[in-house]
Amino acid sequence: MEIIDILFTASFWAAAIRIASPLIFATLGELICERAGVLNLGIEGIMVAGAFAGWMAVYSGTALWTGVCVAMLVGMLFGLLHSTLTVPFGLSQHVVGLGITLLATSSTYYAYRLALPEVTSPPKIAAFQPYEIPILSDIPLLGPALFSQTPLTYLAFILVGVVSLVLYRTPLGLAVRAAGENPAAVAAQGLSVTAIRMGAVMVGSGLMAVGGAFLTMSAFDSFFFEMVNGRGWICIALVVFGSWRPGKALLGAILFAAFDALQIRVQQTSLGTHVPYQIFLMMPYILSILALILMSRRAQVPAALMVPFNKGER
Amino acid sequence: MTKEAVEALSLNEITKRFGELTANDAVSLSVNVGEVVALLGENGAGKTTLMNTLFGQYTADSGTVRVFGETLPPGNSRAALDAGVGMVHQHFTLADNLTVQENITLGVHSLLKFSLGRAAAKAQILALSKKFHLAVSPDAYVGTLSVGERQRVEILKALYRDVRILILDEPTAVLTPQETDDLFATLRLAIKEGLSIIFISHKLHEVMAIADRVVVLRHGKMAGGVKTKDTDKNALAAMMMGTEATPPDVSPAKPGAPLLALRTVTTPDIGSTPGLKSVSLTLKAGQIIGLAGVSGNGQAAMADVVGGVLSPSEGQVVLGSETAQKWTPRIAVQSGIARIPEDRHKTGTIADFDLVENAILERYTSADFSKSGWLNWSKSRAFADAIIDKYDVRCPGSDTPIRLLSGGNMQKLILGRVLEANPQIILANQPVRGLDIGAVNYVHSQLLAARERGAAVLLISEDLDEVMALSDVIHVIADGRLSPEFKRGDMTPAQLGLWMAGQGFEVDIPDAS
Numbered sequence: 001m002e003i004i005d006i007l008f009t010a011s012f013w014a015a016a017i018r019i020a021s022p023l024i025f026a027t028l029g030e031l032i033c034e035r036a037g038v039l040n041l042g043i044e045g046i047m048v049a050g051a052f053a054g055w056m057a058v059y060s061g062t063a064l065w066t067g068v069c070v071a072m073l074v075g076m077l078f079g080l081l082h083s084t085l086t087v088p089f090g091l092s093q094h095v096v097g098l099g100i101t102l103l104a105t106s107s108t109y110y111a112y113r114l115a116l117p118e119v120t121s122p123p124k125i126a127a128f129q130p131y132e133i134p135i136l137s138d139i140p141l142l143g144p145a146l147f148s149q150t151p152l153t154y155l156a157f158i159l160v161g162v163v164s165l166v167l168y169r170t171p172l173g174l175a176v177r178a179a180g181e182n183p184a185a186v187a188a189q190g191l192s193v194t195a196i197r198m199g200a201v202m203v204g205s206g207l208m209a210v211g212g213a214f215l216t217m218s219a220f221d222s223f224f225f226e227m228v229n230g231r232g233w234i235c236i237a238l239v240v241f242g243s244w245r246p247g248k249a250l251l252g253a254i255l256f257a258a259f260d261a262l263q264i265r266v267q268q269t270s271l272g273t274h275v276p277y278q279i280f281l282m283m284p285y286i287l288s289i290l291a292l293i294l295m296s297r298r299a300q301v302p303a304a305l306m307v308p309f310n311k312g313e314r
Numbered sequence: 315m316t317k318e319a320v321e322a323l324s325l326n327e328i329t330k331r332f333g334e335l336t337a338n339d340a341v342s343l344s345v346n347v348g349e350v351v352a353l354l355g356e357n358g359a360g361k362t363t364l365m366n367t368l369f370g371q372y373t374a375d376s377g378t379v380r381v382f383g384e385t386l387p388p389g390n391s392r393a394a395l396d397a398g399v400g401m402v403h404q405h406f407t408l409a410d411n412l413t414v415q416e417n418i419t420l421g422v423h424s425l426l427k428f429s430l431g432r433a434a435a436k437a438q439i440l441a442l443s444k445k446f447h448l449a450v451s452p453d454a455y456v457g458t459l460s461v462g463e464r465q466r467v468e469i470l471k472a473l474y475r476d477v478r479i480l481i482l483d484e485p486t487a488v489l490t491p492q493e494t495d496d497l498f499a500t501l502r503l504a505i506k507e508g509l510s511i512i513f514i515s516h517k518l519h520e521v522m523a524i525a526d527r528v529v530v531l532r533h534g535k536m537a538g539g540v541k542t543k544d545t546d547k548n549a550l551a552a553m554m555m556g557t558e559a560t561p562p563d564v565s566p567a568k569p570g571a572p573l574l575a576l577r578t579v580t581t582p583d584i585g586s587t588p589g590l591k592s593v594s595l596t597l598k599a600g601q602i603i604g605l606a607g608v609s610g611n612g613q614a615a616m617a618d619v620v621g622g623v624l625s626p627s628e629g630q631v632v633l634g635s636e637t638a639q640k641w642t643p644r645i646a647v648q649s650g651i652a653r654i655p656e657d658r659h660k661t662g663t664i665a666d667f668d669l670v671e672n673a674i675l676e677r678y679t680s681a682d683f684s685k686s687g688w689l690n691w692s693k694s695r696a697f698a699d700a701i702i703d704k705y706d707v708r709c710p711g712s713d714t715p716i717r718l719l720s721g722g723n724m725q726k727l728i729l730g731r732v733l734e735a736n737p738q739i740i741l742a743n744q745p746v747r748g749l750d751i752g753a754v755n756y757v758h759s760q761l762l763a764a765r766e767r768g769a770a771v772l773l774i775s776e777d778l779d780e781v782m783a784l785s786d787v788i789h790v791i792a793d794g795r796l797s798p799e800f801k802r803g804d805m806t807p808a809q810l811g812l813w814m815a816g817q818g819f820e821v822d823i824p825d826a827s
Binding site: 182 | 405
């Protein structure tokens with residue numbers, strides 16, 4: 001009963017949307033990479049780097065939105081490294097991706113220690129504050145949940161539409177989707193597969209970094225080690241869950257976030273006093289696995305995902 | 315070339331090497347406006363390489379390409395397209411997850427433009443498809459189209475860009491005779507519009523039918539050029555192969571006992587590829603049964619069932635006189651079935667394994683090569699060396715990874731592996747695909763020798779000439795159904811074409827034996 005009550009509180013849904021936001025950014029980023037045919041396992045590390053870069057920029061005195069741009073830029077740099085190794089050189093996308101994650105994570109921690117050698121607890125910044133959209137935020141339940149979020153959350157939702165529009169309605173999106181399905185088709189039309197794939201990986205990595213930056217600049221106001229905590233890997237699963245479509249991936253992100261928000265609240269109910277809290281922590285992951293099993297049966301994998309393309313090779 | 319002819323295209327002394335292999339050796343070619351030039355040659359003669367160089371997909375080691383007098387920058391497909399060169403690749407360059415229209419307009423608009431201009435594009439595609447008789451729906455997803463339809467999309471792709479020179483790489487390889495006629499009708503319309511066409515083929519009658527002029531490539535070199543009205547098929551074949559072509563000498567078969575029979579075998583469809591539909595077939599000792607048909611009509615299912623990879627969902631497999639209870643690849647091999655698989659790279663060999671390992675791949679558990687779970691390497695190596703010797707496999711040694719061998723030598727190793735086991739039943743699926751004429755003749759003679767020895771051979775091939783030349787009994791397979799059997803020479807090509815399109819035969823002959 002208590003669980004049903006939780007489902008009808010605005011604070012629960014507000015929390016779900018907040019938890020979903022970084023996942024939406026990073027999932028969109030991964031989706032763009034994979035649509036172009038590149039699996040980007042650097043996502044976890046790029047999120048860490050983005051979280052640090054955005055926060056550090058703001059801590060050093062730049063504006064919040066400049067911080068977001070700095071995070072994006074850092075993400076794109078890692079994307080450039082990833083795509084240089086995987087696209088023109090055609091190296092294993094698994095090895096390069098995991099390597100990028102290790103490199104980005106450890107170089108971030110190193111940079112943190114270099115920048116702040118003395119501190120014991122990380123300093124705080126003035127993070128993004130919730131902005132209540134006039135009129136819309138007055139709608140019961142929906143208003144506080146959807147329209148009293150920080151600007152970065154609104155940006156995440158707007159980006160779902162933008163990415164969808166670009167992928168399905170523009171020549172560029174067409175080229176990206178074709179590059180992930182049959183790169184030979186792209187080459188035969190006189191386009192550069194290398195440029196399209198590298199561009200997609202860079203933009204996608206930039207979005208992943210913004211997803212990380214959401215954690216330090218909107219969800220919290222500080223940077224901790226381990227704060228990304230596997231969210232990147234969840235996003236990889238969310239792309240599959242969404243069958244490589246932005247709208248469905250958004251649904252997946254909200255669903256996962258809702259499970260996560262729910263388990264925290266269920267821990268505080270009478271049920272929580274009898275059951276070990278670890279069980280609740282597992283819940284979103286178990287439910288995600290179940291949902292994945294159901295959804296991924298009909299998933300349409302880009303046919304050339306993880307297949308390098310070398311022009312002029314026979 | 316007549317004096318008033320306008321030159322559309324010229325290739326000057328194109329040389330292209332892949333490592334040790336010289337695929338094109340100083341090849342020159344010119345095409346006039348409104349002319350159809352056929353590029354004729356065996357597999358591996360360098361036809362596709364030459365066209366890919368022209369189209370900017372390969373960069374030539376030397377030589378230049380000129381289109382309407384302008385020299386094209388090397389290795390730039392975009393420049394080739396902009397100059398009016400379009401290419402229909404043998405392996406279609408279409409993305410299955412996109413619609414016909416999306417595939418056609420891909421890359422035509424600037425990537426920075428925000429709109430796709432869908433309505434105008436659709437109207438133009440429909441107009442082109444009407445004008446050139448290329449029926450296809452712009453909104454259909456390419457993944458759902460048949461091979462013939464995909465080819466129409468490929469041609470529309472070129473026409474939509476308003477190309478002036480159209481290259482078609484083996485366009486008829488995947489078509490039924492009727493579809494081929496339709497294609498030719500479309501091409502004639504295109505010529506009327508002033509397009510020039512380069513038509514790559516190794517089918518002589520098609521070349522004679524459509525081309526004004528024929529250029530023959532042999533082993534990467536120009537072997538000659540001639541106007542079609544001044545030549546005939548035999549002369550072309552001689553130019554192509556370097557000698558007068560002689561079909562293998564086949565003596566009448568003396569069929570013996572039935573060795574393997576399929577009784578009303580049905581297998582599930584896989585995607586758009588049909589499975590078998592209540593197929594009955596008996597393989598007899600000392601007989602070659604040929605299976606003709608357009609690719610993707612159930613040949614793969616047939617090969618899988620005979621090879622034990624696929625167990626029928628309905629019907630039985632009968633070995634000798636006993637119905638097989640279980641049907642797996644191991645049982646098939648143990649029952650004396652040897653397989654020459656369709657794709658020697660994918661299913662025939664393991665690329666990084668050496669020749670010894672590949673030679674024993676199917677029978678490593680037999681007493682010849684292992685004992686109580688331990689491999690006997692010295693016997694295995696002797697076996698591989700024997701094959702290399704006897705079948706003239708050109709290689710640095712038996713410890714070479716097989717991926718370093720040419721297709722022909724790889725096929726010889728597979729052939730040796732198959733024949734040295736003295737199989738009762740041989741499944742030969744596209745046994746000569748991609749081989750040069752010498753290797754083809756060798757494989758054919760070995761299959762005939764196996765027949766003489768009393769083996770039953772099932773020959774699956776998309777090359778009608780090959781089926782007709784070797785088989786004692788022929789069936790056509792279309793949409794997973796098997797036609798009644800007929801003997802070599804009993805059918806006209808027109809009748810066969812109808813059957814291959816799945817028309818004109820209704821009943822399978824029930825298995826009498």
